[in-house]
Amino acid sequence: MTAIQWDDSYVVGVGVIDEQHKHFVGLLNTLYESLESKHRENIPEIIKNLTNYAEHHFKTEEEYFDKLHYPDTGVHIAAHNELRAKVSEFAGRHDKPKKLGDDLLFFLEKWLLVHFRGADTKFAKFLKQNGIK
């Protein structure tokens, strides 16, 4: 696995969403660095931060769904809920932190980047049409 380089292909074009996505990628890279280093004792803490941040970020998007009556709300929330369920499944596992961290990173990297480029990009287009930049 490698660290994620943030690049323009992840940008959705709405400031608050992009800032949060960047922060997310930063947290994934922190997890990556810790998996590569000898400081494995930090891993449970980093996983907790990632989980909390995911919730904070999903809430931010879901508040806009409500406020602006986003037509794709159902599908988008279902995707967030799928990730919530998966992350709590990971959190309930009793693997060694290294194994848990590796698996979680592998899963989140793929899931998030696909989600940013797909559902979130579509949602951001809707936000921009509603005057939110």
Ligand SMILES: [Fe+2]
């Ligand atoms: Fe997002």
Ligand SMILES: [Fe+2]
């Ligand atoms: Fe989303």
